[in-house]
Amino acid sequence: MDAIKAPVINHILCVSMRFHFLCDIMRVMKPWCREDIPVEGNFGQTFDKLNFSIDALSREFSTNVVLQEEEQQSVFGVSALREDFTESLSKAFEETKVIMDQFLGLIQLLLSCTFITIFTSAFGYARQYTQDVRFDNIYITTYFRQIDARRKRADKRYLLPLKKAERGLFINPRSLSIHPSELKLVMASLLQVVSLAVFVCVLLAVDMVLHHIFDIIRRHTFTKFSLTSSHHIDINVGGQSMMAKLLRKTIGAFNTSSNLDMQSSNQHCLPQPRALTKEDYLWSFVPLLMMALMCCLQVYSNRLRRVIAAFYFPKVLSGVLSRLERLGCRLRWCCVCGERQRGDRAVECTVPGCQAAYCPQCWRDLGRICYACVPTSTWDPIESCSDTDMYYVH
Incomplete structure (x- = not known):
């Protein structure tokens, strides 16, 4: 109580130390502990050795990990790290995309200017129609029939009906048959369509070959990885002594059990080809068939050019038909x-x-x-x- 100067705290801490009868109780309990709780004679030495073994065991399991990183400075000729390579690759793609967009824009601009050819063709036809009386002057029109009938009533030489040898030089606009002179234009147009069809067929054949190759690669290079492992540690310590119980509590922490079952494959790395459907083939050939049909219908649309020109230039039409009548009457077979x-x-x-x-x-x-x-x-x-x-x- 003299060591602790606080008046209340020294009584609380020191009064309990003055109970001497507690020592007598410990003397009574000591024989009972020796009989009911046996302790080996070398328990202290064994306990010290166990502590030393645990410390040594922990030191044996200590590891030092040393990591060494190597930076690859050359990847496909590009001196850059992974981030720099990705950035340069993205930049190259962006530049290529800009160039392709500009090229496609130029193509669209040129295609949008093709309508000018319609005006130039119409202007050229009208100019030749008004200046050259022989230009496209091979049609047996209604006005021509009226002139020929008037010559027949006047007992003059007339042309209609045409003889078999004469039919090859004149065209009946109302006839659905294609004249030999018109057949040349049709064949030239169909030749272009056929060349385009051959090109489309080659592309489709290449697509089929590539699909077949990629499908073979996909089916024969598919690899499935299966990793299965089982880890089980069970340390049993026998005995009922204090040391055995202590070892069971200490070493029992190493008893572990783990199972690993991992399934993986290279499916995401393989090509996934998709074959063209019947609709794709249909939409590939329908425009070609439409182009071939338009080539045949172009014959009848060209006949309308003379009708339109005759509507706007009626005086020129009279001179053209008069010359055709004179030419037909002057030429006989x-x-x-x-x-x-x-x-x-x-x-x-x-x-x-x-x-x-x-x-x-x-x-x-x-x-x-x-x-x-x-x-x-x-x-x-x-x-x-x-x-x-x-x-x-x-």
């Missing part, structure tokens, strides 16, 4: 050999309404007889072959 004959050289039948024309040689070979208007019942092969009897048609 031999009914036998089909040779073209001008009006002054052709020999024409004088029977009214016949209008058959012959070249001089065929007329002599026929014995100066027009078989186009003479009835077949009056033919006499023997007499027609005679050198003395000649029949003339007046």
